[in-house]
Amino acid sequence: GAGVSQSPRYKVAKRGQDVALRCDPISGHVSLFWYQQALGQGPEFLTYFQNEAQLDKSGLPSDRFFAERPEGSVSTLKIQRTQQEDSAVYLCASSLIRLLTYEQYFGPGTRLTVT
């Protein structure tokens, strides 16, 4: 079946531009996560949605980062006034959050390069 998809796969932005990254989770998955993976590092948690509710945004690095999931399916991560330190791969994951499994299914990521 279809997995998690993300678009665009690659994005180059000039410093100061705004970008929007899209995530289509697996159909029926109520939970959605965003992670940031810097070069040579493991992914780091950014934010979490259950349906349309953003229950945790503690990992967002600054107020330039904003995420939404208005209808409880597709999600968009928006970065305003991009900076060079925002260059990273942004990963989206979705999950059913069954008790004792917590398995998250990851998309291929969007590689953002800020020049």
Next chain:
Amino acid sequence: AQSVTQLDSHVSVSEGTPVLLRCNYSSSYSPSLFWYVQHPNKGLQLLLKYTSAATLVKGINGFEAEFKKSETSFHLTKPSAHMSDAAEYFCVVSDRSGGSNYKLTFGKGTLLTVNP
């Protein structure tokens, strides 16, 4: 707080020889532990998970890991490496504490290369 330390940033093995990727974790509560694999330009794929059932966990593609609470370790092994195993491997912990039982904390990764 939870954290993961992957003891080797790079492991190189010959095809057909055993694989050992080491992971130590720190968690305030009874953790769930995972190993994910990341092939170039592909999404992270779950290899196996430990969630307080059997301490020896078998995963896909012949990988397994053993949860050792006394050593706070969750090392990943495979008896015989295949060329297709070459990838980045991440050890991951979720400690189900404080209601944030969904939050995954990743190690920095171990790059596995397999030589013919």
